[in-house]
Amino acid sequence: xxxxxxxxxxxxxxxxxxxxLIDVSKTARxxxxxxxxxxxxxxxxxxxxxxxxxxxxxxxxxxxxxxxxSMMRIAAKQSKGAEIKFKVIATVEGKEKLHDxxxxxxxxxxxxxxxxxxxxxxx
Numbered sequence: 001x002x003x004x005x006x007x008x009x010x011x012x013x014x015x016x017x018x019x020x021l022i023d024v025s026k027t028a029r030x031x032x033x034x035x036x037x038x039x040x041x042x043x044x045x046x047x048x049x050x051x052x053x054x055x056x057x058x059x060x061x062x063x064x065x066x067x068x069x070s071m072m073r074i075a076a077k078q079s080k081g082a083e084i085k086f087k088v089i090a091t092v093e094g095k096e097k098l099h100d101x102x103x104x105x106x107x108x109x110x111x112x113x114x115x116x117x118x119x120x121x122x123x
Contacts, residue, residue: 011109012038021116024065028115031069036108039117046119047090047099054091064090072103072117082106
């Protein structure tokens with residue numbers, strides 16, 4: 001940007017490399033998304049990765065990620081803005097828990113549209 005001196009820039013690619021964001025674009029494409037999709041490490045840990053009790057019930061990262069993508073797709077079809085709010089059920093400590101999530105469509109590192117899935121308190 002002309003007239004601005006940036007002290008530091010943290011790119012989406014760097015966030016993915018650092019593990020702050022997890023790229024789930026391949027699964028998202030399978031679920032009908034055209035844009036790259038990443039989830040925050042908080043979403044990954046809280047919603048996608050099953051604990052031992054959930055694993056014992058047959059839950060897997062792949063299945064839980066597919067649930068997240070599917071619910072986001074349903075919500076995206078009903079959304080009119082750049083923010084998509086949706087819920088996902090995932091077992092935590094043996095009990096089903098409803099997780100509130102939000103996805104934002106915004107510019108990527110080169111201005112291309114990308115989707116980022118976050119917990120409600122994350123930016």
